[in-house]
Amino acid sequence: MRIKVLKNVLEKNDNQAQINRDLFKKNRVLAVNIMGSPGCGKTTLIEALINVLIPSYRIGVIEGDYAGTVDAERLSRYHIPVVQLDTSSCHLNAHFVGSALDHLPLRDLDFVFIENVGNLICPAEFDIGDLLKLVLYSIPEGDDKPLKYPLMFSQADAVVLTKSDLKPHFDFDVKKVRESIARLNREFEIFEFSKKSHSSIKPIANFLESRFRATVLKSYGDL
Amino acid sequence: MHELSVTQEIVNILVEEARKHGVNRVTMVKLKLGTFSTFQPEAVNFYFEILKKDFPELETTELQIELEPGRCMCRECNLEFESSGDMFPVCPRCGSIFVEILSGKDFLIEYMEVEDEDKSTQKCA
Ligand SMILES: Nc1nc2c(ncn2[C@@H]2O[C@H](COP(=O)(O)OP(=O)(O)O)[C@@H](O)[C@H]2O)c(=O)[nH]1
Ligand SMILES: [Mg+2]
Ligand SMILES: [Zn+2]
Numbered sequence: 576m577r578i579k580v581l582k583n584v585l586e587k588n589d590n591q592a593q594i595n596r597d598l599f600k601k602n603r604v605l606a607v608n609i610m611g612s613p614g615c616g617k618t619t620l621i622e623a624l625i626n627v628l629i630p631s632y633r634i635g636v637i638e639g640d641y642a643g644t645v646d647a648e649r650l651s652r653y654h655i656p657v658v659q660l661d662t663s664s665c666h667l668n669a670h671f672v673g674s675a676l677d678h679l680p681l682r683d684l685d686f687v688f689i690e691n692v693g694n695l696i697c698p699a700e701f702d703i704g705d706l707l708k709l710v711l712y713s714i715p716e717g718d719d720k721p722l723k724y725p726l727m728f729s730q731a732d733a734v735v736l737t738k739s740d741l742k743p744h745f746d747f748d749v750k751k752v753r754e755s756i757a758r759l760n761r762e763f764e765i766f767e768f769s770k771k772s773h774s775s776i777k778p779i780a781n782f783l784e785s786r787f788r789a790t791v792l793k794s795y796g797d798l
Numbered sequence: 799m800h801e802l803s804v805t806q807e808i809v810n811i812l813v814e815e816a817r818k819h820g821v822n823r824v825t826m827v828k829l830k831l832g833t834f835s836t837f838q839p840e841a842v843n844f845y846f847e848i849l850k851k852d853f854p855e856l857e858t859t860e861l862q863i864e865l866e867p868g869r870c871m872c873r874e875c876n877l878e879f880e881s882s883g884d885m886f887p888v889c890p891r892c893g894s895i896f897v898e899i900l901s902g903k904d905f906l907i908e909y910m911e912v913e914d915e916d917k918s919t920q921k922c923a
Contacts, residue, residue: 576911576912576913576914577909577910577911577912578815578819578821578909578910578911578912579908579909580811580812580815580907580908580909580910581906581907581908581909582811582815582906582907583904583905583906583907584804584807584808584811584829584905584906584907585804585807585905586811587807587810588807664803665800666800666803668803696800696836697800697836699836700800700804700835700836700837701800722886725884725885725886726834726835726836726885726903729885729899757896758886758895758896758897759885759886759899761873761898
């Protein structure tokens with residue numbers, strides 16, 4: 576006998592992701608999913624963003640990368656709410672993030688930065704309920720990454736090329752990167768960032784601020 | 799590597815469905831995997847053979863994973879077409895490489911074949 580099932584394998588995850596997303600919207604929080612391989616500079620970028628945004632915005636962080644509590648400790652000096660997840664998985668899922676939301680004062684926050692597990696494949700398949708996806712990758716990783724991890728780059732709202740101070744040491748063709756992402760992704764921004772250049776964080780912060788105003792304040796303002 | 803958690807989900811759904819329908823034995827499960835998904839069928843099968851051991855309903859279950867083509871649309875000439883290749887489809891009409899992926903990223907459990915719960919009652923009916 577045949578029994579029809581017709582269920583999406585990721586249904587439970589997707590349902591929880593929607594719950595998370597609704598919760599972010601209701602509290603007018605821009606949840607930013609930060610993805611990229613281990614060591615590409617996710618925590619460094621989060622630190623830089625906190626530095627420039629903190630005078631005007633209220634920020635929380637969900638730390639999902641392995642690395643024990645190292646990253647959470649790095650962030651503790653900003654005296655903002657940080658939740659360290661103990662995932663021991665190759666990606667965050669919506670339930671992990673949902674459990675972290677119980678420990679964040681969402682109503683008093685504007686941005687939540689979610690540092691995903693260092694990996695360019697797995698996090699792309701699992702919706703966590705974010706409202707914006709930043710994909711990071713560092714100059715030393717080479718300019719062919721979008722061709723190797725297309726799903727990840729196809730979903731990015733913005734791609735940040737990190738460690739741009741290392742460009743003189745690598746043959747890295749930014750134009751080629753932009754073109755290969757454009758094949759997959761109709762609308763994305765591309766930024767270059769170096770922790771050694773204080774001005775390089777500004778365009779990224781401006782982008783997040785404008786998305787915050789457009790997405791969170793405008794569209795969901797009447798909730 | 800992310801196939802472990804997705805296979806766990808498949809097992810959970812199958813056990814749930816089997817119990818809901820009072821099924822003792824699931825013999826076959828038909829899954830449809832979009833061509834643009836990153837999940838590897840071999841890895842799903844590998845984990846399934848391990849995970850199914852915990853559930854008597856799944857003891858003899860075989861997975862059949864069918865790759866499903868995705869729908870694409872050319873951004874230059876608007877042609878809609880099917881692709882069963884990788885994430886970089888090329889328009890078959892104008893050769894453009896700027897192609898929108900419309901569908902083909904899903905992983906669906908379509909149906910399961912089960913042993914009829916109680917053959918004796920069926921004969922009587
Ligand atoms: N040269 C250079 N090194 C960087 C930059 N950003 C991060 N790093 C270094 O890369 C390493 C990994 O950074 P981290 O932020 O911990 O990466 P994560 O694993 O993605 O969170 C650290 O040693 C950083 O100091 C950068 O812009 N330039
Ligand atoms: Mg980190
Ligand atoms: Zn075309």
